[in-house]
Amino acid sequence: MKSFLARFSIALFAVLVGIGVSFVAAEYIRDTFISLQLNPEAGVRWYETLIQALQWSAAIISGLIGGFIYLSLGFKTEARSAGTALVKNVVISQGQFRTLYDLGPIPYFLVTPDGAIGEPNKAMLRICKGMLPEIEGKELASFFVPDDKEKWKDLWHKFGRKVAISDQELRVVPLTGGERYVLLSIFTIDSGPKKGWGLGTFVDITERKEIDRAKTEFVSLAAHQLRTPISTIKWYTEMLTAEAATLPDAQKKHLERIQEGARNMNELVHTLLNVSRLEMGTLPIALEQTDIAALATNILEELAPEIQTKGLLIKTDFNAQSISTDPKLLRIVMQNLVSNAVKYTPEKGPVSVRVKSSGRGIVMEVEDTGLGIPKEEQPKIFSKMYRAENAKKMVAGGNGLGLYMSKAITGILGGTISFVSEENKGTTFTLTVPSKTS
């Protein structure tokens, strides 16, 4: 508003000056005409009209000039104040950005075209355990452990060909020694004086790594401690059995029971170990090209004794490609579905196992003619430790972990597991598993 008054006064002043000048000029012209003595009357009146016209047009022109001055001064002021505000904002946000960069918890740094560290922030100095002059200008590669240097070289080479580095796990050695696990990302700077440089970040994941390692170690140790006495029972029973030729049949049977108990306990340790690893997210996945038909055949061979004892009629239809998956994990799921079908189908009943290709994966169907799952219990059968009432009556053993684990593992492998069941008629489980690339 201040500027409005100023602009208006300048414009008004310009108009008044213009009118004043035109009146003075008119007076001068009239005097000149009079002094020229060009009368008669009519002539004088003609000059008077001319002078009045001149005065009016001078006033109008002055007004226009005043208006123009008013507006143009206004535009300039507005432009100037908008510019000032913009500059102010830029300065503020630059300051804020700078503070974030300098004091943020994540290590930031620039990477020069020859791979040296530029402008490391405080967090970067903290992770490298050095002062600014010790870190700045130092080659980034010099901070990685020798084992990771090849990986870094490869990443840096790709970065040179405009491939951004994103969340790559590397180990950093601080100046004071030790080792930190980080996720490294470097993005290219596209404009400005540092065009072509990199903007790098480290995310410190050392603690996460340590927790994972502690969890894995704990579970392995617990399993180890449980298995040692199981091995002792198993082996001594085996030795006793070998010497048992002279024992009465009843005692031989007792030895067999001990053997079976030890075997089941060992199985349970395996299962619990897998469930713990699954739940803690430390179950390692090792992908390899897997022949699904061979896997299914092998599982059936393993179950052959039980199938023969019950006199089950097994129908197979294996027509699947090999896929990339984790055969050990997939085996747990397939084994579970087939052994459930065998377990819950009454003697002499038929069981079908079908495997076929589907897109880039496989579909496996296991159809039994067993108990079936009661409708009201169907939503719960994938829950941990859940066993359907009718299943408990038929087979006393069973830990209720099989389907829970199968569903979780299938999820990890990127597949699905579902079923259709009718009580007293049977259940068909359908397992789909894609070919996994990573």
Place this chain on the structure above:
Amino acid sequence: MTELKRITVIDDEPAIREALVEMLSGAGFDVSSAVNGKEGLVVVSQQHPDLILLDIMMPEMNGWQVLEALKKDDWAKKVPVIILTNLDGVENVSKAVEQEAYEYVVKGDTDMKDILAMVKRRLGV
């Protein structure tokens, strides 16, 4: 009479160690044993076995350290090692492969007769 093949069993768990010794002696091998890794190295240097059965989790010196020590000895590095443990996991198996162990056996999953078959196969008897 041909000389008996020699086997050294290194395991800290008495019941396991004694079962192995008994089974292997019974099968006609000359068996020596040690209760931890450190003692195991001494026994190996004295007995010059044809095969070593090695546990992993042991006091004093664990199985991995024994493997490394064996590798440094010109003679001992040629002796085949079967790792017999109750530790499982991909990471341990791959470590054993890296360390050039002949076999990796999880005790709880394996019957004695299978261990005996493996030993006989390796020693060619």
